[in-house]
Amino acid sequence: MSLRHAALGLLADQPGSGYDLLKRFQTAMANVWSATQSQLYGELAKLEKAGLIKVTSSGPRGRKEYEITPEGREELRSWLLSPLSAPPRSEMLLRVYFLGALKPEQARAYLSAIDDSAGQRLARLTALESAIDWDDSDPSLYGHLALEYGKRLSAMQSEWASWAAARVKAARA
Amino acid sequence: MSLRHAALGLLADQPGSGYDLLKRFQTAMANVWSATQSQLYGELAKLEKAGLIKVTSSGPRGRKEYEITPEGREELRSWLLSPLSAPPRSEMLLRVYFLGALKPEQARAYLSAIDDSAGQRLARLTALESAIDWDDSDPSLYGHLALEYGKRLSAMQSEWASWAAARVKAARA
DNA sequence: CTTGGACATGTCAAGACTGGAATGTAGAGT
DNA sequence: ACTCTACATTCCAGTCTTGACATGTCCAAG
Numbered sequence: 215m216s217l218r219h220a221a222l223g224l225l226a227d228q229p230g231s232g233y234d235l236l237k238r239f240q241t242a243m244a245n246v247w248s249a250t251q252s253q254l255y256g257e258l259a260k261l262e263k264a265g266l267i268k269v270t271s272s273g274p275r276g277r278k279e280y281e282i283t284p285e286g287r288e289e290l291r292s293w294l295l296s297p298l299s300a301p302p303r304s305e306m307l308l309r310v311y312f313l314g315a316l317k318p319e320q321a322r323a324y325l326s327a328i329d330d331s332a333g334q335r336l337a338r339l340t341a342l343e344s345a346i347d348w349d350d351s352d353p354s355l356y357g358h359l360a361l362e363y364g365k366r367l368s369a370m371q372s373e374w375a376s377w378a379a380a381r382v383k384a385a386r387a
Numbered sequence: 388m389s390l391r392h393a394a395l396g397l398l399a400d401q402p403g404s405g406y407d408l409l410k411r412f413q414t415a416m417a418n419v420w421s422a423t424q425s426q427l428y429g430e431l432a433k434l435e436k437a438g439l440i441k442v443t444s445s446g447p448r449g450r451k452e453y454e455i456t457p458e459g460r461e462e463l464r465s466w467l468l469s470p471l472s473a474p475p476r477s478e479m480l481l482r483v484y485f486l487g488a489l490k491p492e493q494a495r496a497y498l499s500a501i502d503d504s505a506g507q508r509l510a511r512l513t514a515l516e517s518a519i520d521w522d523d524s525d526p527s528l529y530g531h532l533a534l535e536y537g538k539r540l541s542a543m544q545s546e547w548a549s550w551a552a553a554r555v556k557a558a559r560a
Numbered sequence: 561c562t563t564g565g566a567c568a569t570g571t572c573a574a575g576a577c578t579g580g581a582a583t584g585t586a587g588a589g590t
Numbered sequence: 591a592c593t594c595t596a597c598a599t600t601c602c603a604g605t606c607t608t609g610a611c612a613t614g615t616c617c618a619a620g
Contacts, residue, residue: 255570290488356483390577
């Protein structure tokens with residue numbers, strides 16, 4: 215139910231075609247939400263039918279430019295204000311739970327791999343942060359907050375993983 | 388595709404019925420993975436058909452006790468060793484992205500709510516940690532690592548949210 | 561002038577997941 | 591004897607998501 219709101223949110227910032235949105239999902243939103251093309255076009259059709267967005271102009275190659283309607287903005291706001299349930303689902307953690315099925319060295323290798331990939335992600339996000347020129351618009355402010363979250367998460371994961379790897383090692387002593 | 392492995396992992400630790408597993412999903416695994424009853428029973432049937440688990444005994448009320456097979460253990464190990472892709476999907480973060488659609492006070496309220504709920508979660512996990520008596524078995528070790536991850540994540544979220552709320556406040560000055 | 565890459569949308573099958581309803585048994589306490 | 595709770599499974603309709611396939615157009619570089 216959230217892709218709907220992701221699309222709405224992107225259109226609230228600025229109008230665009232399905233193709234435009236798709237690119238935004240693959241770049242700016244890549245660290246936050248993913249969507250395939252089939253899903254996105256389908257959702258746009260539903261949103262239009264529901265009157266939350268509308269086509270404002272048609273361009274070359276059948277391009278349809280969508281714009282959010284006042285009803286759409288209302289829906290977006292009410293979603294943002296609705297209570298958030300935190301559905302816990304982390305494949306990474308699930309695996310940690312069952313690491314006992316592997317040999318201790320393999321378990322440690324898994325944890326080290328997490329450490330590495332989190333470290334790389336942190337580096338990537340830090341680079342991204344310097345590459346973007348942040349102005350003082352809303353999308354810029356909130357995008358920056360989200361990026362900072364990603365950085366802190368990566369740092370925490372990396373630290374936790376190396377701590378956990380040490381614990382596994384110690385337990386075998 | 389992960390519920391399959393979650394069920395397999397639980398059965399690798401000890402045999403049990405669908406009902407037993409369901410309780411474990413609602414307690415020990417509650418912070419890691421969720422599954423509904425319909426999904427779980429369906430998956431158990433598929434796992435049995437695939438020969439990864441088998442029924443060892445039938446108890447009262449049609450109870451079927453499942454046990455993991457050697458093939459099942461093999462599947463579990465190979466899953467644990469397979470590369471992990473990190474699919475980014477966080478409704479919480481998605482909302483942060485679009486907070487510009489709300490009035491600044493409302494945006495700050497959202498961030499404060501995150502701070503609060505993360506704080507509560509941390510308290511809950513800390514209480515849980517003292518309540519459990521950890522032995523030196525594998526499930527205990529890895530369960531403990533997972534719990535520690537939850538604690539660190541909650542602490543980080545709480546700190547980030549209060550920092551972010553302050554940033555939003557400052558931006559309006 | 562032609563060709564390849566970016567632009568642009570649509571459709572489909574299959575699997576994952578949710579929420580709910582239906583059904584019934586065993587055993588513990590009164 | 592009764593009744594309530596915990597035990598225990600099965601089925602279903604509907605939505606979400608993925609991955610693949612299908613189709614076609616515009617435009618710039620060579």
